Amino acid sequence: MAIERTFSIIKPDATKRNLTGKIISKFEDAGLRIVASKRIQMTKAQAEGFYAVHKERPFYGDLCSFMTSGPVVVQVLEGEDGIAKNREVMGATNPADAAAGTIRAEFAESIEANSVHGSDAPETAAEEIKFFFTDDELVG
Ligand code: ATP
Numbered sequence: 001m002a003i004e005r006t007f008s009i010i011k012p013d014a015t016k017r018n019l020t021g022k023i024i025s026k027f028e029d030a031g032l033r034i035v036a037s038k039r040i041q042m043t044k045a046q047a048e049g050f051y052a053v054h055k056e057r058p059f060y061g062d063l064c065s066f067m068t069s070g071p072v073v074v075q076v077l078e079g080e081d082g083i084a085k086n087r088e089v090m091g092a093t094n095p096a097d098a099a100a101g102t103i104r105a106e107f108a109e110s111i112e113a114n115s116v117h118g119s120d121a122p123e124t125a126a127e128e129i130k131f132f133f134t135d136d137e138l139v140g
């Protein structure tokens with residue numbers, strides 16, 4: 001295993017409920033380090049581009065509206081086996097299936113408003129980091 005960087009979003013359902021700090025604690029407690037972080041209002045174009053892989057799915061339109069419904073916190077997390085570790089801390093997409101103690105089990109409202117996003121592979125992590133951050137924003 002190696003040190004990996006992954007891309008994370010704290011979604012609008014979580015920022016609205018003032019859960020940013022509690023979610024960041026889950027990452028840090030799992031050994032993930034926040035190496036870049038910013039709170040932004042995502043534009044419609046950014047949401048549509050970011051979720052372009054889901055364009056044909058029935059929930060695409062709703063998902064893009066949800067992701068622009070309030071501020072999000074975009075972050076780069078780093079750690080040993082970071083991509084898988086983050087997915088583990090997040091829990092299953094549907095909070096009803098998420099393991100106890102995971103972010104989605106504790107905080108998610110629904111399969112859509114599920115509090116966090118995390119990259120699923122090294123290639124997507126690299127693309128997603130580039131989508132929201134310039135190299136000089138990755139401060140370590
Ligand atoms: P993410 O990509 O956000 O980390 P994921 O990889 O667990 O989550 P994906 O299948 O990539 O899940 O779906 C992307 C996002 O689309 C989900 O996190 C969720 O917000 C939304 N989503 C997925 N499936 C559904 C669904 N059946 N109905 C509504 N929204 C959904």
Ligand code: MG
Pocket residue numbers: 118120
């Ligand atoms: Mg995904």
